[in-house]
Amino acid sequence: MPDKIPDDSVGLVTPQTIQVTEPLSLISGQQLDSYTVIYETYGELNANRDNAVLICHALSGDHHAAGYHSMEDRKPGWWDSCIGPGKPIDTNKFFVVCVNNLGGCGGTTGPTSPMPGTDTLYGPDFPLVTVKDWVASQAQVSSLLGIEQWLAVIGGSLGGMQALQWAIDFPEKLKHAIVIASAPRLSAQNIAFNEVARQAILSDPEFHEGRYYEHDTIPSRGLRLARMLGHITYLSDEAMHKKFGRELRSGQLKYSFDVEFQVESYLRYQGESFIGRFDANTYLLMTKALDYFDPAGDYEGHLDKALQRALCKFFVVSFSSDWRFAPERSEEIVHALVKARRPVDYVAVDAHQGHDAFLLNIPYYIQAFHAYMDKVAGDIA
Amino acid sequence: MPDKIPDDSVGLVTPQTIQVTEPLSLISGQQLDSYTVIYETYGELNANRDNAVLICHALSGDHHAAGYHSMEDRKPGWWDSCIGPGKPIDTNKFFVVCVNNLGGCGGTTGPTSPMPGTDTLYGPDFPLVTVKDWVASQAQVSSLLGIEQWLAVIGGSLGGMQALQWAIDFPEKLKHAIVIASAPRLSAQNIAFNEVARQAILSDPEFHEGRYYEHDTIPSRGLRLARMLGHITYLSDEAMHKKFGRELRSGQLKYSFDVEFQVESYLRYQGESFIGRFDANTYLLMTKALDYFDPAGDYEGHLDKALQRALCKFFVVSFSSDWRFAPERSEEIVHALVKARRPVDYVAVDAHQGHDAFLLNIPYYIQAFHAYMDKVAGDIA
Numbered sequence A, B: 001m002p003d004k005i006p007d008d009s010v011g012l013v014t015p016q017t018i019q020v021t022e023p024l025s026l027i028s029g030q031q032l033d034s035y036t037v038i039y040e041t042y043g044e045l046n047a048n049r050d051n052a053v054l055i056c057h058a059l060s061g062d063h064h065a066a067g068y069h070s071m072e073d074r075k076p077g078w079w080d081s082c083i084g085p086g087k088p089i090d091t092n093k094f095f096v097v098c099v100n101n102l103g104g105c106g107g108t109t110g111p112t113s114p115m116p117g118t119d120t121l122y123g124p125d126f127p128l129v130t131v132k133d134w135v136a137s138q139a140q141v142s143s144l145l146g147i148e149q150w151l152a153v154i155g156g157s158l159g160g161m162q163a164l165q166w167a168i169d170f171p172e173k174l175k176h177a178i179v180i181a182s183a184p185r186l187s188a189q190n191i192a193f194n195e196v197a198r199q200a201i202l203s204d205p206e207f208h209e210g211r212y213y214e215h216d217t218i219p220s221r222g223l224r225l226a227r228m229l230g231h232i233t234y235l236s237d238e239a240m241h242k243k244f245g246r247e248l249r250s251g252q253l254k255y256s257f258d259v260e261f262q263v264e265s266y267l268r269y270q271g272e273s274f275i276g277r278f279d280a281n282t283y284l285l286m287t288k289a290l291d292y293f294d295p296a297g298d299y300e301g302h303l304d305k306a307l308q309r310a311l312c313k314f315f316v317v318s319f320s321s322d323w324r325f326a327p328e329r330s331e332e333i334v335h336a337l338v339k340a341r342r343p344v345d346y347v348a349v350d351a352h353q354g355h356d357a358f359l360l361n362i363p364y365y366i367q368a369f370h371a372y373m374d375k376v377a378g379d380i381a
Helices: A131-144 A158-169 A188-202 A205-210 A220-234 A237-243 A262-275 A280-292 A295-299 A303-307 A327-339 A354-359 A363-377 B131-144 B158-169 B188-202 B205-210 B220-234 B237-243 B262-275 B280-292 B295-299 B303-307 B327-339 B354-359 B363-377
Strands: A016-020 A035-042 A052-056 A095-099 A152-156 A176-180 A313-319 A344-349 B016-020 B035-042 B052-056 B095-099 B152-156 B176-180 B313-319 B344-349
Touching (some): A016 A131, A035 A131, A052 A158, A131 A158, A131 A280, A158 A176, A158 A295, A176 A363, A188 A280, A188 B220, A188 B237, A205 A280, A220 A354, A220 B188, A237 A262, A237 B188, A262 B188, A295 A303, A303 A327, A313 A327, A313 A354, A327 A344, A344 A363, B016 B131, B035 B131, B052 B131, B131 B158, B131 B280, B152 B158, B158 B295, B176 B363, B205 B220, B205 B280, B220 B280, B220 B354, B237 B262, B303 B327, B313 B327, B313 B363, B344 B363
Parallel strands (some): A052 A152, A152 A176, A176 A313, A313 A344, B052 B095, B052 B152, B313 B344
Antiparallel strands (some): A035 A095, B016 B035, B035 B095
């Protein structure tokens, strides 16, 4: 709980929902006839409706990107470091929208929602969605919100993939795409980590082929393992070394399977706290959306050809110690943009924090992000 | 099955066992009154008994390092690339011994062995052992085999840690320590991966607190996940890319949780084949031995002080794309040896195969290893 809401916070926020009744055809061939989207907004939409920026969330994120839901909240939204008055995504200038993606478990229609016209939850019958599907659904929401064009679409990690896909699929509908700590497609190693996480959930006896809600249980063991594994890939070796080293939990070795090292304690805590707040079917679906993302795939593997469709300006950011999506992966995007003769600014941040760096208050990152967003603000009429 | 045993193979081999009846005091404070060790030998012990080399195995290895057990064997022993006539560990020159470590599941006393005087298997009551304990037990075996001094103690990965510990704990008993793709201690990230693997096994409902033998089952889900995860860390990102890329199993996406990408298929196969041949309690114990290994720990964190005890010569090898135990980790050993003024040769092999490289036929590696072993052979009287 914040004793007092900080001055640079967006303060107390309340999520809103919107109903999309226009059908959405999915890449898998399935269709959603209607769905609900939960979202938050920060700042004010101006009279010209040209100061709106869309924030896209990553694997375990949701619509709650900044501020607090109540004075009892222990922590603010997931990107509070970057969104707020005076912060890079300055709510004094921008109208900020963040939606929970389709298939999520934060309030948007997904596996934990009832199937239309029934009391049964979707569960494993919720269709697998892709980044393209998310972007299409976000475009439907944009229309309903009366936003013709986003000043910027912004995201980190899987969120950055959505920003990239926006630029390709809806070139007229955004002025800037901001792609942070991301990649143009997953590597075999990335897919491999996702597959282990999925197998942990799928093989949990409490998974019940995804119908665990009906069995009044959750595949907590599997979800816990998936999250522990995820956390290893979010931190760099160096960050883990600085944070934990080989420090012992109780000062001496016990020669048992209890926690011996602090890093074990950290991982167990991260796993445990996740199972109370996230849905296993959603986790599975999010990892598949990551695996499937490959905008170059529609252009015979040529990312530059995909990006030739784009009309916006790009800002790409990477972090030196990020080994989930290493700087080289960001540079693939930059190279493709240069080859496609699209305007791109690129900032390679030297940071030891690994993939998680994009969520943290790292001076050069914040400063450079702020500078680019000032340039973005210059495009407000 | 080999159609014909290759000329550079040690051929058909038969494991032997030896009974150690001298008690062994373990680092944990527990004691083993007696135990059995299974081992293999290749080549001939010479009359001076000064051509014996000890091979130490890694996490999932055993005593079967080279050759075939029968003409039906699909694959030779795990280090057949390096052991045999004309190979770096040349069985025309050396008498090669490889033991299955204490706590193993290949025939040496471990969790799958009966507790002395009972019909009950040790299971989780088998004490946790450390690299120091293994080296002490290998020293007991050496005496029983009548080998006063090893010409070389050789190992890769966890095996290399044993070679390093030999040099510190029994300085008079070896002439060369050969430490390949290893590290002087695990990093927090290394421990974190081990912890996820352990939690996969420990949380499997079929684990039954390690007494799964009594329930006529095995924690196959957990062991499968542990192995899948292990495999990701054995390969480099580049090796996975070269091997699998984003290649699809069936040529097109299915939008389901079936195998989509080849890399998923590979991991599932690796996990599946492991559960038939390895014991979960042994896997747990091996990961703990890795975590606990820290020879500098007894010398206020100064590896060079620990290594000042050594009297042997050292050969250290690293592989450029190994991120489990990166070249920097080998170089910590090299630096400590230089600081301790101990003789060391160091070869940094440029290889894309990751940690697994130490098991593979990589020309520069094999050539440099061969060259060093020729030098070792020069120390035979």
